[in-house]
Amino acid sequence: MSNRVNVQSPLYHADFPSLASLGSSALTSDRKTDGGVCLREAKLLGHLNLRGNSNNTEFKEGVEKVLGLALPLAPCTSAQNDDATIIWLSPDEWLIIVEGGREETIEATLRESITGHFAVSDISGGQTILEISGPDCIKVLQKSTGYDFHLKQFPVGKVIGTAFAKSSTHVRRTGEYSFQLIVRRSFADYFWLWLQQSSQEYGLRVTL
Numbered sequence: 001m002s003n004r005v006n007v008q009s010p011l012y013h014a015d016f017p018s019l020a021s022l023g024s025s026a027l028t029s030d031r032k033t034d035g036g037v038c039l040r041e042a043k044l045l046g047h048l049n050l051r052g053n054s055n056n057t058e059f060k061e062g063v064e065k066v067l068g069l070a071l072p073l074a075p076c077t078s079a080q081n082d083d084a085t086i087i088w089l090s091p092d093e094w095l096i097i098v099e100g101g102r103e104e105t106i107e108a109t110l111r112e113s114i115t116g117h118f119a120v121s122d123i124s125g126g127q128t129i130l131e132i133s134g135p136d137c138i139k140v141l142q143k144s145t146g147y148d149f150h151l152k153q154f155p156v157g158k159v160i161g162t163a164f165a166k167s168s169t170h171v172r173r174t175g176e177y178s179f180q181l182i183v184r185r186s187f188a189d190y191f192w193l194w195l196q197q198s199s200q201e202y203g204l205r206v207t208l
Contacts, residue, residue, distance in 0.1 A: 009043035010128045010188035019206040028106075035205030036136030038041035039195055042129040042180070046103025048096040050110070052118035062114035066106065067096065078159050078172055087159050087172060093171070095182070100124070126185050132195065133178035138196060141171070141179065144198060165194045 052059045054073050063086075064070050072079045072088045079086045084106075087095040098106050103122050110120050132140065141149045147162045148154075159172040167190060170182040183191050196204060 007044060009041060010185045011041050012193055013042070013189075014192055017208060021206050028205060035036055036134050036202035037132065037140055037195075037204050038134040038137070038207050039199070039204060040207045042131050042132045044100040045124070045129060046096075046098040046100050046106065047089050047122070047124045047127050048098070048103055048107055048110075048120055049123050050094045050096055050118070050120050051092055052114070053116065056116050058115050059118055066109045076158050076160055078157050080157070087163070087170065089170070096128075102121065107133040110186050127182060128185060128188050130181040130183060130188075131174070131178065132181060132192060133175070134202075134205075136199075137177055137179065139202065140195065140198050144194070145171075148172075165191070165198075167191065198200070 050063070052063075054060065054071065060071050067084045067086065069079045069081055069084060069086055071094060072086055075088060075091075077088050083098065084171075085097040087097070089095055096106070103124050107120055107122055114120075138149055138151070145162050145164045147160060154173055156173050156175060159170055160172045161168065162179070164171070165184075167187050169191070172180045172182070174180055181191065
């Protein structure tokens with residue numbers, strides 16, 4: 001079990017619980033206050049970076065044994081069950097997201113179960129996830145990046161790495177109108193300020 005005493009979210013200073021209790025009026029202009037965009041931080045999850053040969057059957061079987069998930073092998077895809085999410089990053093690299101506090105156990109079990117050349121490292125402290133949803137969230141994404149976010153071309157489960165408001169992120173679609181932004185810890189505050197500004201015209205509501 002990870003030692004998470006006194007661990008703070010990258011956005012702890014934003015005081016999301018207080019903002020959530022205020023509704024959208026505290027974070028939006030007077031043009032619209034019904035909260036067309038919802039934002040929450042999926043904080044303090046376990047993030048593991050995994051490298052390995054996707055053509056190695058023993059490598060793939062070892063990962064599946066531990067996580068109960070087959071590695072996603074197609075570009076821009078992901079896999080998910082109740083315990084973990086695996087995100088394809090490159091032909092030999094994946095991001096594994098698990099419940100916070102389980103990352104050390106999962107890392108150790110992967111090391112015991114995988115054979116051959118591979119690497120697994122805990123990067124939980126260097127990243128966080130912002131979840132953006134709501135009927136107007138697509139408009140915010142479209143004006144933040146040059147990537148084509150037409151939903152017919154972006155099915156649930158798809159993930160892309162892209163430039164976002166002069167920074168970078170991986171964006172994963174999780175539902176009809178919901179996405180995850182995987183961001184570096186050092187840029188979390190920048191993303192938070194950008195999303196506040198770019199959501200002004202639609203109404204931004206923080207949720208927990």
